[in-house]
Amino acid sequence: MGSTTQRSTAEGIVAEIGGPGNIVSLTHCATRLRFVLNDAGLVDQKAVEAIPGVMGAVPQSGDRFQVVIGGAVQTTFNQIMNLPEMAGIGKSQLSDADVKAAARGKARGKAAWVDGFFEYLSDSFRPLLGVLLGASLIIAFAAVLDAFHVIDFRATDKSASWIFVDAMWRSVFYFLPIMVAYNAAKKLNIDPWVGATVMGALMTPEFISLSDTTRFADTVCTTNATLGTDSCVAQIFGLPMQLNGYGGQVFVPLIMVAVLALVYKGLVRIFPANIQMVFVPFFSMVIMIPVTAFFIGPMGIWMGNGLGSGMAWMNGHAPILFAIIIPLVYPFLVPLGLHWPLNALMLVNIQTLGYDFIQGPMGAWNFACFGATAGVLFIAMRDKEVEMRATATGALAAGLLGGISEPSLYGIHLRFKRIYPRMLVGCLVGGLITGIFGGVQTSAFAFTSLLTIPVFSPLPLYAISIAAAFVTAMVLVIISDYRTPEQKAESFENRQQAESDLALEAARAAAPTDASADVPTDAPAAVSTPTAVIVAPVAGHVVSLDEVADKVFASRALGEGVGILPTDGRVTSPVAGVLVTVPASGHAFGIKTDDGVEVLVHIGIDTVQLQGKCFDVAVKKRQRVAIGDLLATADFEGIRDAGYDPTTIVVVINSKTLTSVTPKTGDDVVPGDPIIAVAP
Template sequence: MTSATTRDRAEEIVAAVGGPANVLSLTHCATRLRFELKDASVVDRATLEKVPGVMGAVPQSGDRYQVVVGGAVQSVYTQIVNLPSMKGVGAAGQSDADVKAAARAKARGKVAWLDAFFEYLSDSFRPLLGVLLGASLIIAFTAVLDALGVVDFRAADKPAGWVFVDAMWRSVFYFLPIMVAYNAAKKLEIDPWVGATVMGALMTPNFISLSDPTVFADTVCTTNATLGTDSCVADVFGLPLQLNDYGGQVFVPLIMVAVLAVVYKMLKRVFPENIQMVFVPFFSMVVMIPVTAFLIGPLGIWLGSGLGSGLAWLNGNAPIAFAIIIPLLYPFLVPLGLHWPLNALMLMNIGTLGYDFIQGPMGAWNFACFGATAGVLFLSWRDKDVQMRQTATGALAAGLLGGISEPSLYGIHLRYKRIYPRMLVGCLTGGLIIGIFGGVNTSIFAFTSLLTIPVFEPMALYAIAVAAAFAVSMVLVVVSDYRTAEQKAEAAEARLQADADRALEASAGAPAPTPPADAAPTATLLAPLAGTLVPLAEVKDAVFSSKALGDGVGVVPADDAATLDVLAPVTGTLITLPDSRHAYGIKTDDAVEVLVHVGIDTVNMAGDGFTSTVTKGDRVTAGQVLGTVDVAAVRAAGYDTTTLVTVINTRALTGVTPRPAGPVVPGDVVVDVVP
């Protein structure tokens, strides 16, 4: 049960921002509630900052307002959106990431349809990342036991206990079509349960039983000579219905939902609003279940089967080309579920030839995929990106131990389009090595992981190929990054904000150190640009004004200022310089850490209006030009131009004393420091 105190806090916050009627939308990030208001001028900031648990209130450009609540943000957000008075408030159910995704959707790249396609794929799978990782780690566990000879998980006569373990992970992969249909429908803004129901109809025992000729005399089954798979056709109301096992198929639900969205939205225009709840789902199901069963489902299976047959022909006629093409195709087949028919071809090869030739080149793709994930993991450790580090760690473990690529693809690669070109180079590298040196075979069906390397022949060639694919993808991702400059700047600012807010939470109520009366300043900070010196308490950002990022001052440029040089306030080493060029971190020889932050929330400009003349690691001297800022452009973008100069490690020093407010020019002393 939610405590009265928590509910009271939620109600007090809403009341202080002008009440539910003043709230257009509410989202949150790691530490802040983000309000979009009808009129931000009615916010009672003093009252808001007195609410228990609120560490600061931050006005933003326009009618946006942020409330800093630290690590409790999720629970406070949930309580606010669950208030009866907040029912119906726009976008209240969206996360901050959802809002940013919507903003990105309005500003697509040069190939808008490709952006939309990748977003459709990503958003259809991303909510499933947790269960995919969970299932993949179960597979990894079983792969370890299989490799150690504890149990043969490919055997048809496993003990009941191990069959039950199989069910634990197959539950995710078998019913993946229903889950994908739900998310895809949600992405296209139609009833997700209708999408799940349409796909579920093709996976019921009733539908599956139609393929049994002993029960239905009109059902005819044939065997695909190339793939070794059975295909059955039933007579349904006089029409031939091709029956397939849709377990694990994701291409079919993706196509189905795209068609369903058109039908569903058309029906909403046809029926009056007061009867839509009944008749729109009804007619959607009546139309789409037959269309999917008779047309869309078989189309997806035909495409996969045709692809498998074509690859079999290619391997028999041009094996080198086959070894190169397979790892280059898989990155596009797996997200669509079109790789499943190839599994049947692998099993048939083993049964008829005694060996399979597909899994070796496929391993090059898998390890290129895992290498790209390892590159992302390396960068997330370096950049202290906790969320991505967790995602990449789980995906890499599932990949290297279980041979499962879906967590990497759906959780990371489809979200960041820069990964694919780099990963394809790794795929090409591994495929070339396998193709040039005669190919790789295996006599068993195996997940291509570290544990199954010994089952491939020649093992040395396979090991070299997958290691090369892994290394090339990883190095390319690490060297060139997987994010755009805008994404890196956004992530860096989010981490800075979260760290600062948590520091504010941890240090709430703790007084700043007071220097001894006889302490003399041994270091001074100079004004980085011309303007008016103001105390941090007057700065319109709770993080800086609360001194969570250290004591210091703000400098407000003159109203008529255009382009200004940003000067180094101290002599030292440049240790921080984000791609957005809006902030500089300098560490002096006396271990004083100084931050120059040009403007508030200017990271959102992604470098527009900012240039720099220095690089990270440079030695800079007090008064040296670090870069320039187009003050007019910052104002035009709606951001506060106040430039902050703070001593990050204030609490580790003897004293930090800001100078009094007033006009300053570059070179004037603005802060005295006693190390």
């Protein structure tokens, strides 16, 4: 189907269901467009069904309406959603952002400032996800080379080439304070470049040089015995200023921007709008750079060190409890976007201690999450759930290769409440293994994925713990399913519906549609007698379409007709005309008479799956046939043995365009006996 046809199909569907103003939302399954409408009474169902590319229309309860498209449903959906008049029309399926907002809304408490505080933390880090992931993968690559003894990842005397590689990932973590300051300022609706500039001032070579005691005699440095870090104090305008290395720090920019926002907005109220562009940034910098250097910077360092020391104390005195709590807490923090404070502590640990002990047990949570997704994927593949299989495949790839849990959470886990308890068991198992055997550490900030396993130590313990978490969650989901009985029943019904729609699409493809089929030059002259009767193509017992075990034919979506329970394998032509359709599978024949009656002879149900086995075709496409001419010989016993229903179906495809189509059922017939009366 070309783009013009697709476009007209999309426009036609929207017009005939009452126009864009009548559409509340639109989603699709494997074969159908699913509309929620303001008023289902505005739909012209017959007009919808007459649109090219539409196989049928199905009114639903309430103001819901389905349009059967078949395998091209995704293309048609995209065409509709891209129509200019559809701008602003939403999808009823919740987006990832919607799921997160809903989860956050449920978790909101009475203290709005608490919610605002955590949102401030989250939104200051979330935009950095891409570069943090990129840096972690560079670290993982270097760690793999270190594991195979290609380079010494932790050596200080590496070659210039590998120092350059280090610069590629260290750039993210060293300048992280500036990035966080930029995002935090945006979150608080002030100029983000002012926030970045204030933080950047404490990371310039000039500021760093203040700790050079050989150059500045009044600078005094001491060593912190607990953390093993140096602390210097310089005299600035006669006042003592504690000097710190702010690379990789996150608490300092978060505190600084919160104070900056008060100063910046106060200055906006003071200065007239026409001079704000110059004087608001100027005074913000003049005020906040000293305040940050003298007070906020040291305070942020103290806070970070204190929190890191507290977590280290818990990890050292109750390692099993710590290793269990971390993976059990994360599944509730990530959906709300509240996990970044813990991620910030990881960065502080690496900066102050030289290693981090949170990421190891956190890996148990991530891999339990990915294991649950793998369980969903297994069920989706087993049950032929096309949509869920695609969702789970993408989410699992993002998790295992990138360490990103959001696609799994927002795309699957938060939509099916049975997943979380099973995933938490995986978190518990992985965390317990980590804690019992002494914990896991890493000297680099890394997203926990398959690619970053080498950066954790001891590697065997980490690998075992995440594997246990993954397998536990996956097996529990597979055993008990991720759907409630109601969801499972609905899923089964949708799958049957999709299979029926796709069967309809295949049957229509086998039906006669070419009004001007080419006839061989040596063919007999066209028959001028109007078609009044369609005869039996096979010997057997004639039944109503209502008794045919195929929803497509039973619904008469392909037209009125009959079914024949065959007793002989000889299949002959029921009318005189031209063979428009003769598929290679040999299971169906479409014939068009000279006066326009279109007849489909379909041998067996779903026998297209036999791919020609059990059929010996005697004709070819565009051949003219007379009543009783042999079309094919079918091995009905072989069809039964292969597990297929041999019922042969004869339908008049264009029944709606004829005056009448009257089946004759209940009789035993032989080829040539009348089974359907027609009035063209």
